[in-house]
Amino acid sequence: MSTLEITGLALRIHGTEILRGVDLSLAAGRIQGLAGESGSGKTMTGLAVLGLLPAGSQVTGSITYGGQELLALPPRRRNDLRGAEIAMVFQDPSTSLHPMLSVGAQLTDHLRHHLHLDRAASRARAAELLGRVRIPDPAAALRRYPHQFSGGQRQRIAIAIALACSPTVLIADEPTTALDVTVQAGVLHLLRDLATEMGLAVLLITHDLGVMSAVADRVAVMRHGEVVENGDRLQVFTSPAHSYTASLLASLPGAAGGVRTLDDVRALDIPSEQL
Structure with a gap:
């Protein structure tokens, strides 16, 4: 069962369309990756869950958590959830x-x-x-x-x-971008361990599919405010259904035309000796 469900999430800020019908599901003990280039809407999706959108935002769709529709909650109740039950780790x-x-x-x-x-x-x-x-x-x-x-x-x-406060949902927004590869590995595997040990439902936001390959259970790919692909990690990496996903995989260092086999996926994983 999902811990948090995002359905048809749309966002406009001062009339500019930012998100267009985003659908995502977070489950306890699982890491849902959300990848895409800068400006694709990844971070705004996380901020919408927390209710931290800028002034002038218009949000439609649904975000449900524990049977509650978050978009309909009064600000005080939303504040009570933020940091206590739904938490976020920022990039820097x-x-x-x-x-x-x-x-x-x-x-x-x-x-x-x-x-x-x-x-x-x-x-x-x-x-x-x-x-x-x-x-x-x-x-x-x-x-x-x-x-x-x-x-x-x-x-x-x-x-x-x-x-x-032992939250049930953790949103990690580019948590390893400013770190070198070895330190990055330790933080990623810490998130993996915490998700498993604490039953956390994690949304891992990153522009780096190589990072995603190390820890995510499922991978969603965003482009221009839409989720263009969402599936099991191995399925997305070995048989991408969308041409944009394939182009991202092809751009990975050493991909030589893209990730095409299970061995290629395993080769992207962070070596255990770097933990």
């Missing part, structure tokens, strides 16, 4: 983490706001979360500031904050 942790607040302060503020934990309980939970995303010496890390961590560690901390 240097902008999503406050540079003047310790990691512990940022985690505990989130926990105390949503879960109403006291100071001791929130710090214990914060250390547990840092351990879960594999930050070394979590208790000491709580006292440090974002600039004292590497880029990959900052992204893991951003993931920990997103997971603080």
Whole structure:
């Protein structure tokens, strides 16, 4: 069963058409990839789920979560869900983490706001979360500031904050774009492990189909605000149904005319020694 269902989602901003009838389904423990070039509507789809669209937006269609129609909820109820049950990890942790607040302060503020934990309980939970995303010496890390961590560690901390309230849906918007290949691999496999262990329904947004091949269960491809293809990862990579998907696969480094066999797909996966 799906955890979150997007049906016929359309979006106009100041009269400009951004999304045109997007259909997606997120299931517990599964990663739904959403790929496409810049401007295709990937990020706007995620922001529509969270209710974080800019002023002047007109949204139609349906986004259902737990039997609720999100587009019909009053703003206060939408705010209660955001960060608690539906969370998002953004592309650049240097902008999503406050540079003047310790990691512990940022985690505990989130926990105390949503879960109403006291100071001791929130710090214990914060250390547990840092351990879960594999930050070394979590208790000491709580006292440090974002600039004292590497880029990959900052992204893991951003993931920990997103997971603080045990959400059921996680939207990861280009979470590895600013990272080198080795660090990228670790973050991707962390998302894979978290989806499996916590039963998270994950929407992984990226322009990079090579990244998608490493962790996604299903892959959707967007172009000009539409989902032009959506299917099982191996099916999409070995037998793309849309010419645009085929062109994206053909442009992958080393694809030599495109991904055509199961061995080609496996060759795209991130080596385990880079984790």
